[in-house]
Amino acid sequence: MSTKDNWKIWEVFIRSRNGLSHKHVGSLHAPDADMAIKNARDVYTRRSEGISIWVVESEAITASSPDENEPLFAPADDKVYRHPTFYDIPDEVGHM
Amino acid sequence: MDQNLLEYTLRIGDNALILGQRLSEWCGHGPILEQDIALSNIALDHIGQARMLMQYAAEQKGADFTEDKMAFFRDIWEYRNALIVELENGDWAKTICRQFLFDTYNYYFYTALLSSADERLKEIAQKAIKEVSYHAQWSAEWIIRLGDGTEESHQKAQNALNELWEWTGELFEMDAVDEDMISKGIGVDLTQLKKDWNVKVDQILEMATLKRPEDAWMQSGGKQGEHTEYLGYVLAEMQHLPRMYPEANW
Numbered sequence: 576m577s578t579k580d581n582w583k584i585w586e587v588f589i590r591s592r593n594g595l596s597h598k599h600v601g602s603l604h605a606p607d608a609d610m611a612i613k614n615a616r617d618v619y620t621r622r623s624e625g626i627s628i629w630v631v632e633s634e635a636i637t638a639s640s641p642d643e644n645e646p647l648f649a650p651a652d653d654k655v656y657r658h659p660t661f662y663d664i665p666d667e668v669g670h671m
Numbered sequence: 672m673d674q675n676l677l678e679y680t681l682r683i684g685d686n687a688l689i690l691g692q693r694l695s696e697w698c699g700h701g702p703i704l705e706q707d708i709a710l711s712n713i714a715l716d717h718i719g720q721a722r723m724l725m726q727y728a729a730e731q732k733g734a735d736f737t738e739d740k741m742a743f744f745r746d747i748w749e750y751r752n753a754l755i756v757e758l759e760n761g762d763w764a765k766t767i768c769r770q771f772l773f774d775t776y777n778y779y780f781y782t783a784l785l786s787s788a789d790e791r792l793k794e795i796a797q798k799a800i801k802e803v804s805y806h807a808q809w810s811a812e813w814i815i816r817l818g819d820g821t822e823e824s825h826q827k828a829q830n831a832l833n834e835l836w837e838w839t840g841e842l843f844e845m846d847a848v849d850e851d852m853i854s855k856g857i858g859v860d861l862t863q864l865k866k867d868w869n870v871k872v873d874q875i876l877e878m879a880t881l882k883r884p885e886d887a888w889m890q891s892g893g894k895q896g897e898h899t900e901y902l903g904y905v906l907a908e909m910q911h912l913p914r915m916y917p918e919a920n921w
Contacts, residue, residue, distance in 0.1 A: 582703070603704075603705050604703055604704075604705055605705065606816060607816075609812060610812060610816070613709070613808075613809055613812065614705040614706075614709065617705065617708050617709040617712050618704075618705055618708050618709075621708075621712055
């Protein structure tokens with residue numbers, strides 16, 4: 576069990592089929608990139624979920640901080656004019 | 672019925688069945704979740720291969736036989752697996768080491784079986800080779816990391832290798848059944864396979880900084896139905912339910 580401590584965490588991205596983009600599916604432990612791919616194959620694709628795997632070391636990801644949610648995201652909330660909701664859409668166009 | 676073909680089918684099928692059963696003991700006990708799932712996957716691959724081979728063996732035996740009957744109602748001396756697959760799992764290093772030694776053999780075996788003159792064995796090999804190739808890659812990657820890892824992992828891997836070595840000779844032994852199957856273009860020539868196995872094993876062990884043990888006296892007998900005391904325990908666990916409740920269903 577001691578190895579667990581020095582195993583890195585990897586974020587796993589799977590592409591379910593051609594034409595779609597890779598989607599984040601979760602994370603896992605692995606000692607290096609090759610084993611991370613193998614582990615991802617075993618943990619996340621054993622029910623035919625994917626045809627391509629990306630793994631990225633979790634620590635290589637820069638994330639926004641929850642503390643900054645207000646300045647980052649709140650200003651968008653009161654700018655309804657940024658959403659294209661003011662157009663009259665002809666019926667023939669259907670659902671957009 | 673071709674008695675030698677049946678024997679040959681069971682040898683391949685029993686390797687898969689017993690190793691699958693052994694590996695499934697790790698389910699819920701892997702050193703880390705990812706490896707727990709990986710080994711369980713591999714166990715299931717072996718069980719899947721065993722099913723195809725047991726179905727084929729049952730068909731050869733006749734209408735009274737089914738894959739379940741082949742798996743659950745044969746006793747120790749009727750099993751034809753190589754001894755190495757019935758040994759206790761031991762620690763992680765030993766399980767990985769056994770996988771590496773056996774997977775490498777199995778990879779070359781199924782590769783050769785792809786050109787078998789027996790259509791069914793050929794079809795089974797076509798399906799199995801994808802799984803078996805992955806197993807061989809996976810366990811080789813692991814043996815490299817254990818051998819070339821920490822001092823402790825190196826020592827454990829070397830101990831496992833030393834302990835398991837005497838069980839590898841049987842994989843390449845050939846008897847009259849093998850000779851007959853080879854002469855009919857059905858079976859695999861293990862002399863050639865041994866050469867490939869040696870090259871691969873040496874190459875991976877070198878990368879793993881592990882020392883190849885000297886070839887000395889080798890254990891043998893599983894292919895003829897003479898087993899270690901361990902197989903009885905494996906079968907007891909695997910067979911007790913269907914034997915106690917023969918008509919049991921999910």
